[in-house]
Amino acid sequence: MMLDSLRKSAEASHKETGLYLISVFLSHEQNFKAICSRPELRRYKSIRTSHVGELRRTGFLLLATFQNPHYDVELPNLVDETLINLVKCFSPATSNPAYAQ
Numbered sequence: 001m002m003l004d005s006l007r008k009s010a011e012a013s014h015k016e017t018g019l020y021l022i023s024v025f026l027s028h029e030q031n032f033k034a035i036c037s038r039p040e041l042r043r044y045k046s047i048r049t050s051h052v053g054e055l056r057r058t059g060f061l062l063l064a065t066f067q068n069p070h071y072d073v074e075l076p077n078l079v080d081e082t083l084i085n086l087v088k089c090f091s092p093a094t095s096n097p098a099y100a101q
Contacts, residue, residue: 003083010075021063021072022086026052035069043100046093052055054089 006022013021025033036047055099061074075082 006083007078020075026069045099047096048090050090072095
């Protein structure tokens with residue numbers, strides 16, 4: 001996750017909702033491949049994972065979008081420190097098992 005792309009995504013959501021949001025999908029390990037197979041995720045060659053507890057420990061809120069398994073991570077601001085803390089919550093990129101060009 002590059003800081004500029006995170007900032008751009010959060011700015012776009014702020015224009016729509018008034019909140020700085022980053023889109024995420026929640027998954028139990030047993031349905032990880034099923035989540036990756038969703039049309040909106042199959043286009044990504046690599047993905048990063050995190051744990052809800054890690055996001056919460058770092059102070060980020062997860063907001064339900066009522067489109068399960070989709071949630072938003074709310075950011076308090078877009079300063080580099082906030083974005084770096086978000087990035088640190090996620091694993092290094094790994095291959096998406098359902099990637100399709």
